[in-house]
Amino acid sequence: MPELPEVETTVKGLQKVLNRIFVYVWTDSPKLIKKPGFNQFEKEIKNKKIKRIWRRGENIIFELSDGYSLLVHQKLTGHFLIGNWELKTESWEPLKTGALGERVNHYIHLMFRLDNGLMLALSDLRKFAKAELWKTESLVEELSSLGPEPLEKEFTFNKFKEIVKNRKIKIKQILMDQKLIAGIGNIYSDEILWRAKIHPFESGAELSEKELRDIYKYIKPVLNQAIKLKGTSVSDYRDIKGEEGQFKKLIKVYQKENEKCSRCGTKIKRKKMGGRSAHFCPTCQK
DNA sequence: TGCAGTGTTGCTTC
DNA sequence: CGAAGCAACACTGC
Numbered sequence: 204m205p206e207l208p209e210v211e212t213t214v215k216g217l218q219k220v221l222n223r224i225f226v227y228v229w230t231d232s233p234k235l236i237k238k239p240g241f242n243q244f245e246k247e248i249k250n251k252k253i254k255r256i257w258r259r260g261e262n263i264i265f266e267l268s269d270g271y272s273l274l275v276h277q278k279l280t281g282h283f284l285i286g287n288w289e290l291k292t293e294s295w296e297p298l299k300t301g302a303l304g305e306r307v308n309h310y311i312h313l314m315f316r317l318d319n320g321l322m323l324a325l326s327d328l329r330k331f332a333k334a335e336l337w338k339t340e341s342l343v344e345e346l347s348s349l350g351p352e353p354l355e356k357e358f359t360f361n362k363f364k365e366i367v368k369n370r371k372i373k374i375k376q377i378l379m380d381q382k383l384i385a386g387i388g389n390i391y392s393d394e395i396l397w398r399a400k401i402h403p404f405e406s407g408a409e410l411s412e413k414e415l416r417d418i419y420k421y422i423k424p425v426l427n428q429a430i431k432l433k434g435t436s437v438s439d440y441r442d443i444k445g446e447e448g449q450f451k452k453l454i455k456v457y458q459k460e461n462e463k464c465s466r467c468g469t470k471i472k473r474k475k476m477g478g479r480s481a482h483f484c485p486t487c488q489k
Numbered sequence: 490t491g492c493a494g495t496g497t498t499g500c501t502t503c
Numbered sequence: 504c505g506a507a508g509c510a511a512c513a514c515t516g517c
Contacts, residue, residue, distance in 0.1 A: 205496065234511095261497075279496045280513085310513095329512045331497070372506085381498085388496060437496055458495090477507065480494080 205261050205277040207353070207386030208429035209448060213283055214258045216443030217265075220285060220323055224252045225267075227316035235312060235327070238335035247336055248273065248315075260349045260385030264342070272339040275325065281332030283443055284311070284324045349385040353422050358384075363419045367407040374410060374418070375403035375481050386426070390435055393457045393482045395421045402488045403481040404474070428453065456482040 205213070225248050233241035248267070255266040263283075265273040275281070313325040313334060325332060337345070350366070351358045366383050367374070377383055378392040387395070396403050399417040401410070410418075429435065434448030437458070442448065455465055460473040464484035472485050 209496080276497080278498070278511090281496095327512095328514070329495085331511060333498090379497095390496070435496085478509075479497095 205281070206388035206391050206434075207258075207261065207426055208391070208432075208450065209434035209442075210258050210261050210263060210277070210386070211430050212433045212442050212448065213277075214256055214263055216285070217256045217263070217283060217323075220253055220317060220321065221256060222253060223321065224318040225249060225315050226318050229314045229316075230312055232312040232330055235330060235333055236335070237333045238337065244334075244336050247271065259346045259352070260381050261388070262346065264346075266339060270339050272337050272342045274335045274337060274342060276333050277325075277327070278329070278331035278333070280310075280329045281325055281327040284326055285443055286322050286324065287320060349381055350383040351385065353384055353386060354426055358423075360416065360419050363422070364412075364415050367410065367415060367418075370407035372407060373403060373476060374401060374405050374407050375476060377407045378418075378422075379479075387422070389479055390437070390454070390457045391425055391429065394453075394455060395425050397456045397482075397484060397488060398425065400487050400489065403476065403483050456484065458482065 228245050228248055230236065230241065236244045238244075239247070248271070251267040251269060251271055253265050254268060255264075257264050257266070261276060263275045263277070265275075267273060275283075277283075310326040310328045311324045312327050312330060312332075315323040317323060325334070351362060363384075367377055370377055370383075372380075375392050375396060378387045378395065379389065393403065395418060398421040399414070401414055401418055405414075429448075429450040432449040432453070433442050433446070435450040435454065435457075436447035437451075456471050459471045459482060461470050463469070464471055464487060467484065467486045469484050469486035471482055473480050473482050475481075
């Protein structure tokens with residue numbers, strides 16, 4: 204599910220577990236806990252208080268007491284749910300209700316019981332999501348290898364130009380590379396480039412100053428608008444209340460192969476780029 | 490029925 | 504060094 208707007212939406216929803224304490228953790232896929240092993244994870248996270256919940260790129264970070272931080276990356280289909288359902292002695296009884304009903308239950312692979320009785324659950328159809336428990340200090344250092352946050356003031360046009368210029372890789376790949384710019388993925392790179400009228404296969408080094416300005420001009424507005432609409436729902440993505448994101452109404456090219464470009468009527472094309480799909484209008488994106 | 494495609498990342502290979 | 508391919512997994516849709 205997640206690119207910056209979806210993760211931002213999730214982080215906002217998660218604020219309601221601020222100051223809560225982890226009292227119990229359950230998983231049916233210990234493999235999703237990458238650091239440390241599950242047993243140690245369980246031992247260390249117990250009784251830690253959630254002091255701050257924030258986002259860096261597509262990563263969700265729960266800053267905990269005693270100098271620990273829990274990092275969750277939702278990858279393709281992960282999403283958090285908060286509920287007040289009960290824990291039975293023998294088995295967990297996750298959501299009886301909810302946007303996707305029983306379907307959701309089946310995909311919950313990690314659950315935390317909080318000190319006020321609420322459950323914090325991670326649902327993840329494809330099981331690509333990861334959770335890691337770090338010492339906050341080393342996590343901060345780790346995260347510093349990510350590119351700048353595109354919505355921060357410091358992400359100026361000059362900064363953007365510096366990142367793109369002289370890079371021979373395709374502009375869409377530059378936008379999606381988390382080490383260059385953090386938080387933009389397949390959907391929003393397609394959407395930004397359509398608005399800027401730039402072909403996704405254009406190499407960064409070959410873009411003119413004007414073209415760079417056109418791209419830059421749309422990065423923040425597209426992301427901000429998507430945040431306002433709580434992101435884009437593709438298949439299983441839901442916000443923390445189980446609601447779908449509404450940005451899909453404003454999607455112009457992503458997954459719209461063979462539909463007409465709303466600007467010029469040409470059929471939208473899909474073309475492979477390194478195992479992913481790029482969607483674009485072959486007429487207005489040059 | 491089978492296979493290509495799906496929001497991401499990270500490893501291996503050339 | 505870069506780029507490409509593929510694997511992690513489960514499901515949908517043509």
